[in-house]
Amino acid sequence: MAKEKSDLLKITKQEEDYSRWYLDIVDRAKLAEESGVRGCMIIRPEGFAIWENMQQTLDKMFKDTGHSNAYFPLFIPVSYFSKEAKHVSGFAKECAVVTHHRLTTNESGEIVVDPEAELGEPLVVRPTSETIIWSAYRKWIQSYRDLPILLNQWVNVCRWELRTRPFLRTTEFLWQEGHTAHATFAEAEAESQQMLEVYKTFVQDYLAIPVLAGRKTENEKFPGAEHTYTIETMTQDKRAIQVATSHNLGTTFAKAFDVTYLSAEGTQEYPFATSWGITTRLIGTLIMVHSDNQGFVCPPRIAPLQVVGVPIFRKEAEKENVLAKFQELQAEFKTLDKFSFKVDERENLSPGFKFNDWELKGIPLRMEMGPRDLQNGNVVLVRRDTGEKIIVPQSELKSKIPELLEDIQTSLFQKAQEFQGQNTYSVSTYEEFKTGIETKPGFYLVYFDGSPEDEETIQEETKATGRCIPLGETSKPGKCFYTGKQTNQQVVFARAY
Amino acid sequence: MAKEKSDLLKITKQEEDYSRWYLDIVDRAKLAEESGVRGCMIIRPEGFAIWENMQQTLDKMFKDTGHSNAYFPLFIPVSYFSKEAKHVSGFAKECAVVTHHRLTTNESGEIVVDPEAELGEPLVVRPTSETIIWSAYRKWIQSYRDLPILLNQWVNVCRWELRTRPFLRTTEFLWQEGHTAHATFAEAEAESQQMLEVYKTFVQDYLAIPVLAGRKTENEKFPGAEHTYTIETMTQDKRAIQVATSHNLGTTFAKAFDVTYLSAEGTQEYPFATSWGITTRLIGTLIMVHSDNQGFVCPPRIAPLQVVGVPIFRKEAEKENVLAKFQELQAEFKTLDKFSFKVDERENLSPGFKFNDWELKGIPLRMEMGPRDLQNGNVVLVRRDTGEKIIVPQSELKSKIPELLEDIQTSLFQKAQEFQGQNTYSVSTYEEFKTGIETKPGFYLVYFDGSPEDEETIQEETKATGRCIPLGETSKPGKCFYTGKQTNQQVVFARAY
Numbered sequence: 001m002a003k004e005k006s007d008l009l010k011i012t013k014q015e016e017d018y019s020r021w022y023l024d025i026v027d028r029a030k031l032a033e034e035s036g037v038r039g040c041m042i043i044r045p046e047g048f049a050i051w052e053n054m055q056q057t058l059d060k061m062f063k064d065t066g067h068s069n070a071y072f073p074l075f076i077p078v079s080y081f082s083k084e085a086k087h088v089s090g091f092a093k094e095c096a097v098v099t100h101h102r103l104t105t106n107e108s109g110e111i112v113v114d115p116e117a118e119l120g121e122p123l124v125v126r127p128t129s130e131t132i133i134w135s136a137y138r139k140w141i142q143s144y145r146d147l148p149i150l151l152n153q154w155v156n157v158c159r160w161e162l163r164t165r166p167f168l169r170t171t172e173f174l175w176q177e178g179h180t181a182h183a184t185f186a187e188a189e190a191e192s193q194q195m196l197e198v199y200k201t202f203v204q205d206y207l208a209i210p211v212l213a214g215r216k217t218e219n220e221k222f223p224g225a226e227h228t229y230t231i232e233t234m235t236q237d238k239r240a241i242q243v244a245t246s247h248n249l250g251t252t253f254a255k256a257f258d259v260t261y262l263s264a265e266g267t268q269e270y271p272f273a274t275s276w277g278i279t280t281r282l283i284g285t286l287i288m289v290h291s292d293n294q295g296f297v298c299p300p301r302i303a304p305l306q307v308v309g310v311p312i313f314r315k316e317a318e319k320e321n322v323l324a325k326f327q328e329l330q331a332e333f334k335t336l337d338k339f340s341f342k343v344d345e346r347e348n349l350s351p352g353f354k355f356n357d358w359e360l361k362g363i364p365l366r367m368e369m370g371p372r373d374l375q376n377g378n379v380v381l382v383r384r385d386t387g388e389k390i391i392v393p394q395s396e397l398k399s400k401i402p403e404l405l406e407d408i409q410t411s412l413f414q415k416a417q418e419f420q421g422q423n424t425y426s427v428s429t430y431e432e433f434k435t436g437i438e439t440k441p442g443f444y445l446v447y448f449d450g451s452p453e454d455e456e457t458i459q460e461e462t463k464a465t466g467r468c469i470p471l472g473e474t475s476k477p478g479k480c481f482y483t484g485k486q487t488n489q490q491v492v493f494a495r496a497y
Numbered sequence: 498m499a500k501e502k503s504d505l506l507k508i509t510k511q512e513e514d515y516s517r518w519y520l521d522i523v524d525r526a527k528l529a530e531e532s533g534v535r536g537c538m539i540i541r542p543e544g545f546a547i548w549e550n551m552q553q554t555l556d557k558m559f560k561d562t563g564h565s566n567a568y569f570p571l572f573i574p575v576s577y578f579s580k581e582a583k584h585v586s587g588f589a590k591e592c593a594v595v596t597h598h599r600l601t602t603n604e605s606g607e608i609v610v611d612p613e614a615e616l617g618e619p620l621v622v623r624p625t626s627e628t629i630i631w632s633a634y635r636k637w638i639q640s641y642r643d644l645p646i647l648l649n650q651w652v653n654v655c656r657w658e659l660r661t662r663p664f665l666r667t668t669e670f671l672w673q674e675g676h677t678a679h680a681t682f683a684e685a686e687a688e689s690q691q692m693l694e695v696y697k698t699f700v701q702d703y704l705a706i707p708v709l710a711g712r713k714t715e716n717e718k719f720p721g722a723e724h725t726y727t728i729e730t731m732t733q734d735k736r737a738i739q740v741a742t743s744h745n746l747g748t749t750f751a752k753a754f755d756v757t758y759l760s761a762e763g764t765q766e767y768p769f770a771t772s773w774g775i776t777t778r779l780i781g782t783l784i785m786v787h788s789d790n791q792g793f794v795c796p797p798r799i800a801p802l803q804v805v806g807v808p809i810f811r812k813e814a815e816k817e818n819v820l821a822k823f824q825e826l827q828a829e830f831k832t833l834d835k836f837s838f839k840v841d842e843r844e845n846l847s848p849g850f851k852f853n854d855w856e857l858k859g860i861p862l863r864m865e866m867g868p869r870d871l872q873n874g875n876v877v878l879v880r881r882d883t884g885e886k887i888i889v890p891q892s893e894l895k896s897k898i899p900e901l902l903e904d905i906q907t908s909l910f911q912k913a914q915e916f917q918g919q920n921t922y923s924v925s926t927y928e929e930f931k932t933g934i935e936t937k938p939g940f941y942l943v944y945f946d947g948s949p950e951d952e953e954t955i956q957e958e959t960k961a962t963g964r965c966i967p968l969g970e971t972s973k974p975g976k977c978f979y980t981g982k983q984t985n986q987q988v989v990f991a992r993a994y
Contacts, residue, residue, distance in 0.1 A: 092599065
């Protein structure tokens with residue numbers, strides 16, 4: 001255990017090395033680890049339990065909005081993949097390609113790819129599934145009566161990445177991808193906005209992550225989309241991170257796959273598509289937004305474990321009494337079924353070690369109880385977010401704990417929202433922007449009317465990209481910070497993950 | 498709709514062409530379809546909803562027995578894969594291999610694999626994950642305190658198949674794979690038997706599929722396993738179908754990946770492994786065991802929809818009244834929350850068409866209601882399994898429906914169990930067996946003490962394989978049906994899917 005105490009609990013301080021701090025939390029909270037397979041991570045049980053909670057909540061929201069789940073193949077023939085020009089150019093450079101279907105033993109006795117087993121047509125491991133799904137929709141969509149189609153799938157996808165970082169950018173990751181088909185552009189538009197709203201509600205209400213909702217600029221759109229909607233948040237090093245996207249794909253894929261339907265009026269029409277997704281990146285985002293130098297901080301509503309009990313005792317008799325009381329409370333909480341609770345009964349570990357360990361793992365509330373507390377009928381509750389210690393009579397726990405969990409949830413959201421507000425700036429000239437982004441990183445709201453080429457130049461010069469055109473802001477006209485032209489369009493620029 | 502009525506509802510009769518009958522049900526009940534990608538299927542929403550119900554129930558059973566979920570990479574480097582000789586020889590011939598990480602455009606403008614982007618080491622798309630998981634366990638297992646490790650993952654896997662059939666044998670399929678590590682052989686043995694029991698309970702209680710539980714013969718064991726346990730059932734064409742397997746892997750993978758732990762006594766020991774899995778094949782098994790010439794038959798406890806209401810009316814006024822009553826019932830059932838219910842309000846379709854359609858889809862109970870029923874305060878309930886019509890007063894529905902659903906569940910199980918019993922034979926000589934398996938297909942329980950080579954000969958001569966050595970049968974010694982030697986071992990032979 002000596003090793004555990006000294007090394008395993010140590011975390012680089014955020015202010016010393018933000019990037020190292022992030023990796024330390026992923027590692028020490030046992031959320032994920034390198035697999036030895038280039039760019040692929042292992043999501044450990046502690047991390048996967050968070051993903052399961054996310055899936056469960058979101059899946060219900062998808063079903064409540066009329067969607068069903070299905071499953072489409074992992075492998076996409078290159079010929080399908082190539083049917084939509086923008087799509088293939090957006091994904092061809094970063095995909096895993098299956099070319100053979102057998103291994104064999106060579107003359108030296110080594111296991112190698114069997115050259116005799118080359119596929120007639122190579123298969124791409126899906127980086128996203130528009131092409132394989134629309135090739136199926138071609139059969140499914142004949143008449144206006146077949147529309148809308150509202151499907152989703154929870155799957156693994158693969159995008160070959162050169163520089164990877166657990167959760168944030170990995171070659172293989174998990175996600176859900178919704179793919180819908182509609183009779184009109186307006187319906188597809190409404191669907192893509194509805195799903196953005198679903199994501200926003202989920203992320204704000206469950207993950208306590210405040211987001212900026214907007215539309216992507218031309219440069220940042222999904223390859224083949226008419227509109228891409230996004231929600232973005234701010235990390236503690238004041239960069240932007242994309243949380244979810246929702247695309248109105250127009251008739252791009254219907255045309256590429258020759259999908260038409262007979263309208264009620266008897267004409268042949270192209271259906272309209274949307275797609276929308278959220279990934280395991282969300283777990284990385286949770287770290288980036290809420291965690292601190294003590295470790296991971298998990299918002300109560302998404303935490304696999306909400307309250308952990310740590311018994312304190314010196315003598316064997318004390319131990320028995322304390323554990324008995326904890327078991328009694330555990331039984332009571334179980335009947336109540338309002339929060340999850342577990343007692344840390346591990347032997348040979350000091351309370352201090354356990355405190356650190358559960359802080360590291362981000363459990364929202366810790367309950368300490370020793371012989372004196374037992375005598376007084378109290379426990380000590382310690383908030384993970386603030387470290388605040390609260391002495392609570394045991395009789396009040398069933399109301400006090402849910403109350404505190406809700407307060408932690410709200411506080412995390414507010415703290416992140418204030419931080420985002422404090423680091424959001426408005427500037428009116430490119431010079432101001434260049435100095436600002438260098439000296440005071442954050443979100444920069446500017447009037448922008450430049451071309452995609454202008455946006456590229458800005459990125460080259462400042463490493464900042466147009467994150468989104470915020471929704472719902474009815475802005476008065478102003479002067480483009482880059483071209484000087486009059487425009488109504490405001491864009492948030494930031495350096496991003 | 499003309500096409501729907503004539504073609505889409507037609508199913509080949511089981512007795513005419515069993516194989517075609519199976520494919521027709523998969524297709525007409527919209528459970529799955531060919532994807533155009535060799536050997537890969539699309540699981541349609543109707544089929545996927547069944548898989549989701551299976552996942553939900555099983556996942557809870559896994560967690561109740563102490564297991565957690567995690568996620569390990571899709572890609573396995575050939576060098577990992579090759580570490581265990583039996584394992585690689587068992588899977589190398591049927592795996593998808595990723596050799597490149599980029600596509601490019603060639604001189605003719607075609608999208609092709611980029612020869613410049615060849616991987617240093619090819620990656621196998623997981624056919625099963627023992628190797629990648631045990632390479633991680635090497636880091637996780639240091640001391641006896643780290644054991645047991647009880648993990649599971651729900652993922653896609655790929656085994657390159659030449660002849661495929663939806664659900665039963667596909668190149669890509671979905672499954673869960675449990676992978677555990679234990680300090681002793683006895684613990685691993687107990688775990689592998691416990692998980693077989695979990696599968697048996699699930700399959701019998703939820704899928705109404707009666708199973709034979711047993712141990713695999715040497716020939717049929719998982720590559721690298723000490724013991725493989727299996728549950729098998731009988732299809733309506735009297736073949737065996739493997740439903741689930743659970744393996745005691747001994748120290749095979751610990752040795753291959755050099756995993757040892759420090760015991761409480763201070764010695765270095767190899768940990769013991771198990772793995773166990775169940776796949777989307779289960780959906781095919783449901784068809785094979787319960788379905789009939791009218792279509793799919795889904796046991797109520799796993800059915801995504803349990804009761805469907807079909808309104809009957811001629812005039813507009815009748816329609817309004819009938820639908821109003823249905824909506825009233827729907828609201829009542831929703832409050833009750835004891836079964837799922839939906840009213841088929843589709844326009845322009847006759848009640849007859851709807852009856853056929855829901856029969857095809859296997860919905861356990863249909864509720865018909867027309868103007869006369871409205872007047873009498875009755876509905877007509879029709880059982881999918883027997884076609885029996887039952888007139889029930891509306892006031893009794895809330896107790897009668899759950900009762901009928903339970904009765905359907907039990908009846909399906911009993912019917913399948915009787916069928917399995919009627920087609921199980923005991924024979925004592927190989928001659929009897931050869932004639933029997935040809936003229937009266939089914940399960941053949943025999944005394945068997947032959948070698949793996951004998952078993953192969955039997956397979957070559959009769960197309961039957963040793964399905965399992967049944968558990969829990971304390972058999973008196975008898976004479977091996979093949980070698981004539983005295984033995985205690987009984988084996989069930991059958992032709993299998």
